[in-house]
Amino acid sequence: MPKSSLKQTLKDLDTKKISIRELNQDYLKKIKEKENLNVFIHFSEENVLKQIDNIEKDNSAKKLKGIPIAIKDLFCTKSMPTTAASKILENFNPTYESFVTQKLLDEGSIFVGKTNLDEFAMGSATNTSFFGNTINPLSKENEPLAPGGSSGGSAAAVAADLCLGATGTDTGGSIRQPASFCGVVGIKPTYGLCSRWGIAAFASSLDQAGIFSHNVEDASILLQSIAGFDQRDSTSAKVDIPNYFENLDDDLNGKTVGIPKEYSVDGTPMEISQIWEDAIKVLEKKGVKIKNISLPHTKYALPTYYIIAPAEASSNLARYDGVKYGFRSDEINSLDEMYENTRAQGFGREVKRRILIGTYVLSAGYYDAYYLKAQKVRKLIADDFNKALKECDFIVTPTAPSAAFPLNEKQNDPIKMYLNDVFTVPASLAGLPGISIPFGKDKNNLPLGIQILGKHFDEQQVFNAALSLERSYE
């Protein structure tokens, strides 16, 4: 079976080789066959059929007309419930549409369903979801693997070919790491490129929407569709969005790639160092200058992140109080008791852990020692990148320190779980765009990922480098 491609499908729809109905019915069939993977929190065939009816009646030309897209269940959608994979939002039906999903609807795409994630995007294996684990489609029988996380459902939806693209969000690696685990392309653009309006907030200074797709070309088409300024998000950037797809150019001759020595971390498997070297060799052959760079504060990125992200989360998640929407406990003899029981019963273990740690680092007497200190180190990390990116056009590293691991393997030790994000978190702290593309396999034939980082708002360079590596690998 040829690999699915959005670009090709758009051509086939255009030349009437296939109809929108036929295309989506194929996808509906595949989704029903793969129910065991638990990719979707919300899926309704009836809803999809209704969307097909509506789009068939629409005579206007639209860029993504009839294209099946899966939506991470962190984006508010009017037509489907939105849970953030949490019991506390189990029955939440948004009365408004997120910026990103509205853009996709305006382009004529069809939402096949809402995908599973770690509760409030807090996790690296899609195993903290109230709705159960998602299974990596690349698992062998009886050996279920984690799809990565937090956007594990969206990564799995693309990997199992249940859609032609999916939305995700990335706070510390939640698009890039699952893309690597599932063998698909995942891009987190520059902080501020896509409005956060209507995305359930986790850590607002880090959260950014992005795309999963079957290949780099498709990612460039879809990212353009969801990017743009929005005054309802005060950190949304007013920048021109280029036509990434039209401008794609895999000729990297004369460019310079930065290779950060600090990303050679002790304990990284040989295979991962090997694919990193392979990628560098490929680039060298294409006329790219190799420059060894140093990002000296890299080792402090994870502890910095695990102060800042929980601090912001503890503040953002204060809104779930059983009053305005979502779950409310039955044990409500007083207002305080209602809050405490609602939040105790509504949040899962990892979410509570992060709220507690965030509350502690922000509390009187500890704010300077933890939160302010972390913000200062964050400045040093961002400065490292800004300095390095003056000497190179883009940076290449591995995406994750391992291939997909067995489900539930890393649940007990929080710090061990946090180490999954060692290569993705630094760029998140600096707000830089990053993509993960499949590049090589480990000894069990599981895909490994290469990460490409670029300058602020230089997604085009990131796509170009990714396309070049993708073409040499295929």
Next chain:
Amino acid sequence: MKIDKNTINKIARLSRIKLDDKESEDYINDLNSILDWVEQLNEVNTENIEPLSNISSSILPKREDVSKDTNSSDEILENAPDKLEGFFAVPKVVE
């Protein structure tokens, strides 16, 4: 040990999350190991470094000061677990 029983109770109270004894014990261990781990930031000299709170390089845009009706009270109340005469309803707070 930075977090003891009293501290975890205080944080849980500030967070408005009720914890049972078993959970308190677990979180005391988790939080202490996380706080020990982040301690390594003290190795970094941050004298005269400005804290970075907003990575976005863009300047806050201005907009026209015109009123807009974006959400009706019906819409806002639609997901409320309990409501009464156009308001959110909560347990009685005044005797």
